Amino acid sequence: MSAALRPSRLRLLEPVMLLWLALIAALLVLVAGPLLKMVLVSFEMQETGEFTFQNYLTAYGRQRYLDALRNSLLLGALAAAMSVVIAVPMAWAVSRTDMPGKGFTWAMVLAAFVMPPYLGAIGWILLAGPNSGWINVTWRALTGATEPLVNVYTFTGMAFVIALHSFPLVFIFVKSALDLISSEMEDAANILGGGTWTTMRRVTLPLVWPSILGGFILIFLETIALFGTPAIIGIPARINVVTTQLWQFFEDPVRVEVAAAYAIPLLLITVGLIAVQKLMLARKGFVSQTGKGGERREVKLGPWRWVLFGWCLTVGLLAVVKPLLVLLQASFAKAWGRGFSLDNLTLRNYRFILFEHDMAPQSVWNTVWFSAASATIAVILALLVAYIVIRRLMRFADALGFLAMAPFVIPGIVMAIGFYAAYAGPPLSLYGSGLLIILAFAARFLPIAYASSQAAMRAVHPEMEEAARILGSGRLHAIRKVTAPLLKTSLLGGWLVVFIVASRELSAAIFLVGPRTRTMSVLLYDLTEQGNFEVVAAFGGVLLVITMVIVGIGMKLVGRDFMLRRE
Amino acid sequence: MPRLTLTGLTKAYGRLTVVDRVDLTLEEGEFVSLLGPSGCGKTTTLRMIAGFVDPTGGTISVDGAVLSAPGAVVPPERRGMSMIFQSYAIWPNMTVEENVAFGLKLRRLPGDEVKRRVREMLAVVKLDQLAHRYPAELSGGQQQRVALARAIVVKPSVLLLDEPLSNLDANLREEMRFEIRRLHDEFRITTVYVTHDQAEAMATSDRIAVMNQGRIEQVDAPHLLYTKPRTRFVAGFVGRTNLLEARVEGGRLMLEALDLGPAAAVAPVAADGPVLISLRPQAMTIHEAAPDGPATLVLPATIAERTYLGESWDYVVAPEGTGLRLRVAAPPLEAHDSGRPVWLALDPRQVAIVA
Ligand SMILES: Nc1ncnc2c1ncn2[C@@H]1O[C@H](COP(=O)(O)OP(=O)(O)OP(=O)(O)O)[C@@H](O)[C@H]1O
Ligand SMILES: [Mg+2]
Numbered sequence: 046m047s048a049a050l051r052p053s054r055l056r057l058l059e060p061v062m063l064l065w066l067a068l069i070a071a072l073l074v075l076v077a078g079p080l081l082k083m084v085l086v087s088f089e090m091q092e093t094g095e096f097t098f099q100n101y102l103t104a105y106g107r108q109r110y111l112d113a114l115r116n117s118l119l120l121g122a123l124a125a126a127m128s129v130v131i132a133v134p135m136a137w138a139v140s141r142t143d144m145p146g147k148g149f150t151w152a153m154v155l156a157a158f159v160m161p162p163y164l165g166a167i168g169w170i171l172l173a174g175p176n177s178g179w180i181n182v183t184w185r186a187l188t189g190a191t192e193p194l195v196n197v198y199t200f201t202g203m204a205f206v207i208a209l210h211s212f213p214l215v216f217i218f219v220k221s222a223l224d225l226i227s228s229e230m231e232d233a234a235n236i237l238g239g240g241t242w243t244t245m246r247r248v249t250l251p252l253v254w255p256s257i258l259g260g261f262i263l264i265f266l267e268t269i270a271l272f273g274t275p276a277i278i279g280i281p282a283r284i285n286v287v288t289t290q291l292w293q294f295f296e297d298p299v300r301v302e303v304a305a306a307y308a309i310p311l312l313l314i315t316v317g318l319i320a321v322q323k324l325m326l327a328r329k330g331f332v333s334q335t336g337k338g339g340e341r342r343e344v345k346l347g348p349w350r351w352v353l354f355g356w357c358l359t360v361g362l363l364a365v366v367k368p369l370l371v372l373l374q375a376s377f378a379k380a381w382g383r384g385f386s387l388d389n390l391t392l393r394n395y396r397f398i399l400f401e402h403d404m405a406p407q408s409v410w411n412t413v414w415f416s417a418a419s420a421t422i423a424v425i426l427a428l429l430v431a432y433i434v435i436r437r438l439m440r441f442a443d444a445l446g447f448l449a450m451a452p453f454v455i456p457g458i459v460m461a462i463g464f465y466a467a468y469a470g471p472p473l474s475l476y477g478s479g480l481l482i483i484l485a486f487a488a489r490f491l492p493i494a495y496a497s498s499q500a501a502m503r504a505v506h507p508e509m510e511e512a513a514r515i516l517g518s519g520r521l522h523a524i525r526k527v528t529a530p531l532l533k534t535s536l537l538g539g540w541l542v543v544f545i546v547a548s549r550e551l552s553a554a555i556f557l558v559g560p561r562t563r564t565m566s567v568l569l570y571d572l573t574e575q576g577n578f579e580v581v582a583a584f585g586g587v588l589l590v591i592t593m594v595i596v597g598i599g600m601k602l603v604g605r606d607f608m609l610r611r612e
Numbered sequence: 613m614p615r616l617t618l619t620g621l622t623k624a625y626g627r628l629t630v631v632d633r634v635d636l637t638l639e640e641g642e643f644v645s646l647l648g649p650s651g652c653g654k655t656t657t658l659r660m661i662a663g664f665v666d667p668t669g670g671t672i673s674v675d676g677a678v679l680s681a682p683g684a685v686v687p688p689e690r691r692g693m694s695m696i697f698q699s700y701a702i703w704p705n706m707t708v709e710e711n712v713a714f715g716l717k718l719r720r721l722p723g724d725e726v727k728r729r730v731r732e733m734l735a736v737v738k739l740d741q742l743a744h745r746y747p748a749e750l751s752g753g754q755q756q757r758v759a760l761a762r763a764i765v766v767k768p769s770v771l772l773l774d775e776p777l778s779n780l781d782a783n784l785r786e787e788m789r790f791e792i793r794r795l796h797d798e799f800r801i802t803t804v805y806v807t808h809d810q811a812e813a814m815a816t817s818d819r820i821a822v823m824n825q826g827r828i829e830q831v832d833a834p835h836l837l838y839t840k841p842r843t844r845f846v847a848g849f850v851g852r853t854n855l856l857e858a859r860v861e862g863g864r865l866m867l868e869a870l871d872l873g874p875a876a877a878v879a880p881v882a883a884d885g886p887v888l889i890s891l892r893p894q895a896m897t898i899h900e901a902a903p904d905g906p907a908t909l910v911l912p913a914t915i916a917e918r919t920y921l922g923e924s925w926d927y928v929v930a931p932e933g934t935g936l937r938l939r940v941a942a943p944p945l946e947a948h949d950s951g952r953p954v955w956l957a958l959d960p961r962q963v964a965i966v967a
């Protein structure tokens with residue numbers, strides 16, 4: 046017992062305190078540093094570093110730049126509105142009704158979610174290009190018309206393509222809200238004389254308004270920060286948006302200061318809207334679900350259920366099946382416009398991209414390695430922060446949680462500019478190194494990892510750990526033997542999600558890659574610019590296969606819904 | 613030397629004092645319950661003993677060595693104690709056997725001794741058949757036994773239990789209550805048991821410490837707590853009672869016009885003046901005809917109300933010539949109609965003066 050009699054009086058140097066300091070330092074480097082640096086740089090003269098407003102004058106001094114800003118906002122609103130229209134009926138059908146084919150609908154939503162948006166965009170160029178797009182070729186052949194039926198190179202076309210890959214967010218939000226409403230609420234309206242449709246319109250929908258609005262805001266924000274689709278479709282269509290304009294500021298000579306100044310509205314809008322959303326969701330009573338208690342029955346739709354199924358089917362076709370089909374065809378074709386004939390078949394595209402292209406194999410390796418490294422860093426950081434925050438080990442634990450969640454309100458493209466400004470040049474001179482990208486990805490996806498770590502941590506009763514400690518195991522030993530094994534599955538889930546989103550990330554990567562650190566997504570974009578769609582499609586196929594493998598592993602080890610869980 | 617001593621133990625969260633100058637001493641092998649209503653600070657006290665919570669005042673010592681004092685706390689893993697949690701906290705990723713062996717392995721015992729002791733322990737709690745099961749495959753009662761086995765097998769200096777039975781259904785709770793006492797009789801581990809269920813505390817404990825708003829009101833053997841409550845709170849919390857305003861006059865305890873005998877027989881306080889007394893429903897009996905006994909006080913009364921509770925009658929009786937209304941318990945066969953005149957016999961030895 047005598048050894049036990051020297052309790053530590055140096056509370057300040059407790060391991061937890063040291064850990065806290067280390068975490069704060071890491072989060073400052075990853076989150077606060079780049080952001081601050083970006084803001085600073087936006088007020089600095091290039092070369093001299095003197096204080097100036099000149100960057101802002103340059104960034105907002107031309108009509109073209111202002112138009113891009115307006116275009117971004119319009120595009121965000123349009124894509125978000127389209128997503129709501131697409132997703133709300135689907136969510137209602139899957140959650141509340143006896144519509145057939147719910148499994149299929151789920152699969153389509155998941156696939157649309159997993160598919161990198163720029164691949165969808167390329168698919169839609171093949172489908173709805175004004176001259177040789179499949180849809181237009183078919184249309185002309187059938188009707189003898191000379192004008193194209195649809196044109197992807199338009200503002201609406203672009204918004205539609207974006208919506209086809211964003212709607213899963215609204216779907217998930219609305220469905221999980223609907224899942225919480227008991228049938229009794231609807232019964233109460235029925236008994237007062239409301240029919241199915243009236244009830245849905247007057248009772249059910251209003252109850253999920255906050256979720257719809259929440260989804261709308263998120264998609265709006267994602268869209269204004271999206272680079273791939275606007276670059277692939279918008280640049281040929283001469284539609285300039287903020288992200289593509291930022292990219293132009295990065296072309297030689299790189300004008301980081303102007304880009305930084307130009308990115309500020311993106312940041313402010315995001316912070317503002319997320320705050321609005323938080324306030325909205327915090328309003329009690331509006332979200333008046335009764336919890337899981339009440340009984341839930343499926344609404345009987347009669348013949349209407351086929352109408353709804355038709356809707357889901359159409360969305361699935363447009364978002365997933367058709368783009369994938371034409372991409373697949375192109376990837377095996379000598380020339381994609383020549384259609385599905387045997388003499389058009391070839392493996393040349395795959396051979397070229399896998400074995401002959403001088404950058405492609407390197408980029409595959411880069412993608413896997415950057416994604417894995419950043420997922421690991423993000424999950425470890427998130428876990429430690431979640432541990433300290435949930436167990437309330439420290440007085441200022443919440444500061445950690447705040448920093449870990451902060452990247453959620455920083456658009457990826459803004460973060461990339463911040464990382465470039467802070468770490469690309471001296472003193473660290475990370476430009477061209479993989480570390481720059483790994484750190485940026487880790488920071489960008491930290492909130493995803495943090496949300497899943499937090500949920501996992503909450504599910505492990507602190508008494509589990511205390512039971513180990515009172516039997517003689519130190520805190521770290523208890524974490525290793527008890528907490529960590531219990532968290533394993535959820536952590537793996539978090540890791541895989543980060544890996545997947547990192548492996549397809551383009552908006553941030555495009556600003557940070559050097560000659561040797563190009564990722565698959567960046568290379569895909571470069572190939573698209575060169576217009577060789579067969580090779581692009583083959584390379585996209587490779588990316589999809591990698592993603593599928595990871596998703597498959599995740600479903601096997603973590604559970605079928607691990608990507609779409611709302612935490 | 614006592615095994616466990618709490619001296620002036622205090623815990624405050626900000627300006628809220630949740631444990632307030634608690635003094636408690638446990639001899640080796642003693643089983644003491646902390647009993648009190650929700651939020652009175654039982655768990656906080658127990659977790660301070662375990663070392664999970666730092667005291668803001670006072671000390672905790674085991675075998676004379678101070679383990680907790682403000683700002684200087686030996687961590688839980690170095691206290692040689694065991695604890696059983698409300699959630700059981702059985703580790704779902706380990707089998708029953710691995711759960712029980714955990715503490716022994718940490719003590720670096722040789723492998724075969726760990727095996728032997730785990731086997732013996734599992735036999736004691738009748739789980740030897742289930743050694744290789746995972747917790748998810750066990751019933752609530754079985755999980756509880758695993759928790760007991762895991763805590764006892766390391767032969768802790770002090771065993772702490774925090775409402776271990778509150779998640780079980782009523783029948784199982786009764787069975788586990790005796791199981792806990794049986795294990796205590798077998799291993800004689802010094803035990804602190806937290807509960808808000810008085811029947812549980814009565815059935816298991818050598819002594820009970822009744823807590824209220826962070827303070828210990830009384831520490832006594834269960835039957836003394838019942839018959840001789842020292843405070844109004846204890847009288848009301850442990851069992852049901854009639855709390856009545858009485859007076860001490862010339863050394864005699866007077867309840868309105870009734871003379872309950874010398875006050876000194878009830879409590880050492882003998883100063884004249886108003887006092888509060890507790891009179892248990894079980895301390896009185898109801899009779900059709902006047903009984904005669906030497907130690908009893910008999911008075912005419914009327915049945916004012918009655919309720920049948922299954923195991924007993926609950927009468928409200930009004931003694932004649934007084935404004936009193938007394939709750940009296942009676943066995944099921946002793947049925948008296950409301951409004952009937954009866955005789956009430958009262959045992960003055962079971963009267964307690966409370967503060
Ligand atoms: N970490 C804390 N911070 C602030 N107040 C606390 C904290 N922990 C406990 N309390 C307060 O201390 C008081 C006593 O809590 P404690 O858990 O000890 O009660 P208890 O007697 O075990 O009650 P129960 O029977 O409900 O378990 C409660 O009012 C509680 O709200
Ligand atoms: Mg408690």
